[in-house]
Amino acid sequence: MKSEYxxxxxxxxxxxxxxxxxxxxxxxxxxxxEKRPAIGAPIRCAEGIGKDLLxxxxxxxxxxxxxxxxxxRLIAPDGTTVDLDEGRAGAEVGYVLDRKxxxxxxxxKASEAGADVFVKTRAVAPIMEEGRVCGAMVEFCGKRREIRxxxxxxxxxxxxxxxxxxxIDTTLPLREMMSCAQYLVTGIDIDSSCNDFYLGGxxxxxxxxxxxxxxxRSANIGxxxxxxxxxxxxxxxxxxxxxxxxxxxxxxIIECVFGGDPVSRPLPCTVADxxxxxxxxxxxxxxxxxxxxxxxxxxxxMAAETAVKAIAAGDTSKAALMSYDLGWRDAKMGxxxxxxxxxxxxxxxxxxxxxxxxxxxxxGFDFSEISVKAILKEIITRNPKFLLELKxxxxxxx
Amino acid sequence: MLTIYRxxxxxxxxxxxxCPEGALELIDAYLTVDDGVCISCGLCTxxxxxxxxxxxxxx
Numbered sequence: 001m002k003s004e005y006x007x008x009x010x011x012x013x014x015x016x017x018x019x020x021x022x023x024x025x026x027x028x029x030x031x032x033x034e035k036r037p038a039i040g041a042p043i044r045c046a047e048g049i050g051k052d053l054l055x056x057x058x059x060x061x062x063x064x065x066x067x068x069x070x071x072x073r074l075i076a077p078d079g080t081t082v083d084l085d086e087g088r089a090g091a092e093v094g095y096v097l098d099r100k101x102x103x104x105x106x107x108x109k110a111s112e113a114g115a116d117v118f119v120k121t122r123a124v125a126p127i128m129e130e131g132r133v134c135g136a137m138v139e140f141c142g143k144r145r146e147i148r149x150x151x152x153x154x155x156x157x158x159x160x161x162x163x164x165x166x167x168i169d170t171t172l173p174l175r176e177m178m179s180c181a182q183y184l185v186t187g188i189d190i191d192s193s194c195n196d197f198y199l200g201g202x203x204x205x206x207x208x209x210x211x212x213x214x215x216x217r218s219a220n221i222g223x224x225x226x227x228x229x230x231x232x233x234x235x236x237x238x239x240x241x242x243x244x245x246x247x248x249x250x251x252x253i254i255e256c257v258f259g260g261d262p263v264s265r266p267l268p269c270t271v272a273d274x275x276x277x278x279x280x281x282x283x284x285x286x287x288x289x290x291x292x293x294x295x296x297x298x299x300x301x302m303a304a305e306t307a308v309k310a311i312a313a314g315d316t317s318k319a320a321l322m323s324y325d326l327g328w329r330d331a332k333m334g335x336x337x338x339x340x341x342x343x344x345x346x347x348x349x350x351x352x353x354x355x356x357x358x359x360x361x362x363x364g365f366d367f368s369e370i371s372v373k374a375i376l377k378e379i380i381t382r383n384p385k386f387l388l389e390l391k392x393x394x395x396x397x398x
Numbered sequence: 399m400l401t402i403y404r405x406x407x408x409x410x411x412x413x414x415x416x417c418p419e420g421a422l423e424l425i426d427a428y429l430t431v432d433d434g435v436c437i438s439c440g441l442c443t444x445x446x447x448x449x450x451x452x453x454x455x456x457x
Contacts, residue, residue, distance in 0.1 A: 260412025
């Protein structure tokens with residue numbers, strides 16, 4: 001461990017690893033630290049990602065793909081199902097990853113590109129000088145030392161403590177923190193090429209319950225509900241246990257996963273002097289699906305590109321790093337985040353009856369494209385009597 | 399004060415970023431609360447997916 005680098009990345013998940021990988025590839029000296037003793041573990045993720053998005057970063061490899069997902073089902077409260085089929089649509093659905101292997105692969109790429117990797121190494125405070133972030137004080141096995149950096153990238157996930165220590169408020173309101181529980185279940189009869197999404201106030205109020213194929217006779221079965229909806233006896237785990245009893249009483253649970261998923265709008269600003277914030281820490285999780293892997297990688301890459309330019313120009317001030325913040329907001333990702341935030345805000349107002357009505361209106365429809373936009377368009381077309389309230393949605397998707 | 403039931407806690411960190419005071423921190427595989435900073439508001443107890451946190455009366 002050197003005492004000074006061009007770039008210090010805090011957090012060894014996909015956002016941090018892709019940032020470190022790209023910065024190192026461009027010739028910068030890079031250090032990436034991960035507070036856990038192992039990269040990729042413990043899992044705090046349902047592990048789903050879109051195929052196209054993944055391929056922008058890395059060639060899919062069977063070593064870290066648990067399941068090739070070819071269709072998805074939305075299951076309304078009354079059991080009405082909406083099928084989204086890759087074969088019929090000619091579009092691609094996604095993969096369920098093996099994050100333990102996938103995350104290692106990305107960090108390995110960063111390491112191969114020249115980044116120094118340190119696990120069980122935790123940032124305990126930023127180094128602040130005249131209001132600018134100049135690296136971090138880190139702790140490794142009880143020993144503290146300074147790592148100075150021209151640019152620090154906070155990729156510390158949902159907890160997002162580092163940016164907070166730097167004076168940026170990353171606190172989430174309860175209603176925008178999904179409280180999640182998931183089991184990796186084996187020995188069950190499922191179609192492992194399918195992802196199911198169960199909706200409704202009984203099964204998952206203002207959230208959803210997922211059954212994501214995870215290989216032969218296995219699935220990630222999990223649930224997220226807003227923390228504001230949780231009560232003693234009605235927490236994420238309680239809903240999940242009830243669902244398991246009803247649907248998969250003989251399933252064998254071989255892993256318990258818990259976690260929080262931020263479904264707020266992104267942070268108002270994701271840069272400061274000497275600092276960029278990426279991934280879940282920047283709150284760039286898709287608020288509708290809760291998916292965060294792809295956007296973490298997108299922001300990680302963009303942050304690295306900005307760091308390369310800023311360091312070359314000798315200016316890593318907030319103004320110089322601002323092109324990162326503006327860049328992702330203007331990109332497709334930023335636009336989809338805003339749209340899906342508004343769509344989520346609408347969907348959480350729906351009663352089960354309304355959800356059933358909307359689901360029945362599009363059940364059996366052959367979608368030519370598998371996307372939020374395609375589903376919304378069809379819902380709007382087929383429900384003229386809800387035109388007034390759906391108008392807001394229509395404005396969002398055009 | 400906030401009680402962390404360590405035998406229940408899944409060390410996931412869901413509670414950490416709803417804390418308005420920044421009193422919680424997930425250090426490697428254990429959760430800590432800074433009692434000097436915690437205001438016993440109980441928001442974190444709602445974020446916990448498994449019920450590992452509880453605000454209890456001070457003895």
